[in-house]
């Protein structure tokens with residue numbers, strides 16, 4: 414049997430809340446509420462089994478275009494989640510980061526996010542990176558703007574900027590490239606998620622809707638991940654040399 418490898422950076426596109434609710438003749442918000450309970454379980458489980466970074470796509474730039482009521486509900490749900498979970502995350506030594514255009518968030522949501530990040534900032538266990546008001550293309554545009562500003566100010570030389578240097582301008586640059594990306598609900602797309610850091614990630618798709626997602630699917634995805642040969646554009650022989 415293949416030894417189970419735990420990806421250092423696991424990212425999840427949590428999709429299917431609306432369809433889960435619709436199947437039960439419920440309003441979409443009930444799917445989101447159930448989805449938040451699953452977030453709790455998955456944060457706990459991944460932290461227990463040794464994932465170092467867990468990135469969750471909680472609210473995209475495109476989600477701002479949803480009906481106002483749904484957007485408002487999602488903001489409240491994120492606030493409620495952080496208020497409720499911060500103590501437990503602290504007990505589990507989880508640190509929190511938030512990636513995205515957070516200046517677009519309502520003041521109250523931003524304040525709760527900032528307080529939670531601060532409260533958990535000394536923790537040394539798993540890093541939970543919540544993507545909120547996040548778009549992969551916006552992240553790259555924001556990085557280019559930050560870099561250009563420093564070039565204009567004469568603080569950096571454009572010719573010194575290569576891939577790794579540019580990567581340092583992304584949101585929360587300490588977060589490494591994604592090793593495994595899981596998407597729920599049967600959709601087979603990336604949807605503008607972590608474009609820079611997804612460059613060489615392994616992809617795993619499940620038909621399960623996010624509110625029905627559970628740790629068994631994490632186990633299945635890790636088993637599949639462990640069986641894949643990651644070559645990063647190199648040959649098997651080169652990879653074997655790198656492992657030695």
Ligand code: FPP
Nearest residue numbers: 427428429430431432445448449471491494
């Ligand atoms: C996609 O399902 C999901 C979202 C847009 C929101 C994700 C939010 C949560 C899982 C809960 C809150 C998050 C946290 C961190 C507490 P969808 O609505 O697009 O589903 P559909 O494709 O079936 O319509």
